[in-house]
Amino acid sequence: MSEAFERALAAFEPAQWPLAVGFSGGADSTALLAACASRWPGRVVAFHVHHGLQAAADDFERHCGAVCERLGLPLVVRRVDARHAPGDSPEDAARRARYEAFAAMARTDAGRSAVRSIALGHHADDQVETLLLALSRGAGLPGLAAMPAHAARHGLDIYRPLLAVSAADIRAWLAARDLPWIEDPSNGDARYTRNRIRAVLLPALEQAFPQFRTTFARSIGHAAQAQQLLVELAAQDLQTVGEPPHIKALQALSRARQANVLRHWLMQAHGCAPSTAQLDQLLDQVRACTTRGHRIHLKVAGGFAERKGDRLHWYNAPPSPKT
Template identity: 75%
Template sequence: MKFDEAIAAFEPALPLAVAYSGGADSTALLIACAARWPGQVEAFHVHHGLQAAADGFERHCADVCERLGVTLKVQRVDARHAPGESPEDAARRARYASLATLARGDGTRAEVRSIGLGQHADDQAETVLLALSRGAGLAGLAAMPEVAQRDGLMFHRPLLGVPAADIRAWLTARDVPWIEDPSNADARFTRNRIRAELLPALDRAFPQFRLTFARSARHAAQAHGLLVELGQQDLATIGTPPAIDALRRLSRARQANVLRHWLLRTHGCTPSTAQLDELLDQVEACTTRGHRLHIKIGTGFAERRGAFLHWYNPSPPTEASR
């Protein structure tokens, strides 16, 4: 898909904010949206404070927005990661929390209803490859959705079908500058190694890989949606907390699916593959009333209490540790 075609097909609820980092992708998205919906688009910039260049990024964004006549809102956050935490995950959570804060407004303007994100076809391919490298299930292979609801907002990714090179060509043709974030070249991050090494090799071997990867991600998203529906139906049958006898009457695959659904939706817990396999083995062994079940699952434990399966966290996180 061409960049102009993607923008023409983009129909968000207005007013719209664009998450604007100053990079090529968000720059192109901001310029195109501001031209299409004058006076109804603003820019949200999250200052992560993770590198010395961050102040320069903010100044660049302010200059561009002034030239465009677009309001710029800035949120400064401390996105440093805790020991053992992924730096990328920490930065992503801080970014989404900041965007939600900015969207709530200051009481002097209409509240933003939609936020545009600049991820493109290369980003989607990288996400699929990351998921494959981690042995992810359908939820991971579905990669990034084009539209998602979070914190009461609609997040849109209208450029998922547009290659990164096309976006940069669009900007270059208009002589528009953008920022190249130096952290994107840091080979310590897996995503950057995929971008620098794997994507060029795929381009040479399979020039259409962006299109086919995106198609596979959409298929995975549809299949994951069906599993979620099945999990909801099975959970309604076995109850909350799950009745072990009712759970045992399901096939092992459906047991795994409904347990994942129950743990995530009810307790915000995602078991590892090994933990879930052990839990399924123990459920299968629950043929007598006295069989004890107590297994580490995520940050807590699953255990048998009478006829039911329960999950609990003996040490829930405090506000200071979140």
Template identity: 65%
Template structure:
């Protein structure tokens, strides 16, 4: 008896009523481009709409994290869908290990973006579309607030950004998750379901399953109002980045202690955060930054030393300037 063939996912042809259609309709993007395709509902509607909007110009990239038993099934599903659509698919496997001071979630996210950027560059693609939607944006904002984030966290996810030499675009940020999932169910489209999404041991899942329904009851327009608040935060952060860049440029691109001391403390903090992030891809906790500001204020003699842990490295005093060094750069800095 012949083996029963594996059922293939059903793509709608054409994808009438796809909620991602409107989101893509007005976009003018460099071609060809890729869709980051996990096989879930969000990336599925995005892939279907993109393939219709730019026929023959769309690729798919699937990142295989290998973090759960179903990962191979996810890959097989994505291959079958892309074959049915005639969309080229790249699969990239990553093994994310978190660095000291980095959470496993951040490590997985960084590995994913790096893999997407490399795959897109290797294929000569100009941009990568991501499937995050309005509920993801709210979750990101609430997660940032729960951690006491400042303006960068309150700005949540940018609709367009560059990373690892690639342009990333999030065209679905105005679409609610329910509209996406309802359409997928109505069309009978097969999608993968990540079993970890229901595990409320993760903070993001607690927000999704416990907090968002309560917000829906109390403030039905919360997606729009929260998105507006994030846009205001992003605008304010852009202004602060401009001020920091100007302050740093006046110091020759490296924080100078005497020049820092004449600035208000808040402006010093703004400059130092900018310098760490832009020049050294590093960040400081609130406590670390406060300690550094205190040390800069107390630095009145040549013999006053500064060496403060910041992320995976150290900020040190080098003469009249500050320097950031990683321990593996010439041994343990600050030791004779």
């Protein structure tokens, strides 16, 4: 029996009921579903996303149905189109499809009443993999903060109560209860970066730094706290520079604060995030904007940042030449 697993579940309490558990049929979600169902009988529903990407997808759904029948739980299945566009990451496309399905669940009835809470089975190994992926991409604090234990998105509370529990501890808990789970064949596909991290880097870290899950989690917590401070500072600065931002007010801030508030504004107002190179170009143009005739027109994320009068605007398409 895993004490770490038991402690994590004892500390978890959703704010709203009923609770959905994201259920793929794998070990992590199986353990989470069974533990939640045992702790809160009659208040838990299993939610399975059918991605349709593998021949075995229908078998996954049938397995989930059999487990839910054994546990006496309702199962809600949502089928999604998780195919990725050319140049897009298959993993990212599947993740976006899952979260869109979660958001849709919050807007509809999940067999009883509208669901506002969902628990996901991400664990300590997943958290380390997420951090290493962020480092490999040169991510900033939002990426280094990895996955939050709790987040609110699209009217849904998303919980990850197992982030301090290793994959091995979860499987030990399952084995003690003779609960079946399935292994996704794609988890062994070395074409996916996350799978290579799991197969190569995690064993090496285990050998070199046996406590790496705990120490990495501490660093993730520091990054998350620092990111929260940046968000609060950006919100204050945005009140000062206005929406859309006043260029002279931006220039009164340090370059770091300009970058911070512009990222915040673009995400909050337009749902987009500039690349590091795009943001550096935009900051250079803001600094150089000292005359009335200075023009700013830059590609930023999926649209364009442009000066209009004394303010900086963002458009999701090139503005008309008459504007």
